[in-house]
Amino acid sequence: MKVLGQNTNIINLLGCCSQGGDLLVIMELCEKGNLRDYLRLNRENYFYDGPPPLDAIGPLKEDQEVLTFKDLMSFAFQVARGMEYLAQKKVTIIQI
Numbered sequence: 001m002k003v004l005g006q007n008t009n010i011i012n013l014l015g016c017c018s019q020g021g022d023l024l025v026i027m028e029l030c031e032k033g034n035l036r037d038y039l040r041l042n043r044e045n046y047f048y049d050g051p052p053p054l055d056a057i058g059p060l061k062e063d064q065e066v067l068t069f070k071d072l073m074s075f076a077f078q079v080a081r082g083m084e085y086l087a088q089k090k091v092t093i094i095q096i
Contacts, residue, residue, distance in 0.1 A: 009082030
């Protein structure tokens with residue numbers, strides 16, 4: 001990961017230690033966790049023409065946010081930019 005360099009569209013490695021037993025890795029913080037879980041948590045709150053009036057959706061559950069079509073397109077664009085960066089670096093993605 002150290003060879004990849006910095007990019008705003010990927011979670012960057014800040015440091016690591018592989019000596020003395022366990023592998024220790026320090027990475028950037030993702031305040032809201034991974035994108036998949038964030039989208040699943042908020043899937044009932046997608047609105048494609050902008051945010052609705054608050055009384056139209058009822059109370060949101062704790063940790064839920066209203067997502068617009070613009071938000072979803074922004075997420076998709078950022079993921080595509082991150083994948084493009086990794087492809088340029090010739091990174092092979094292996095799913096475990």
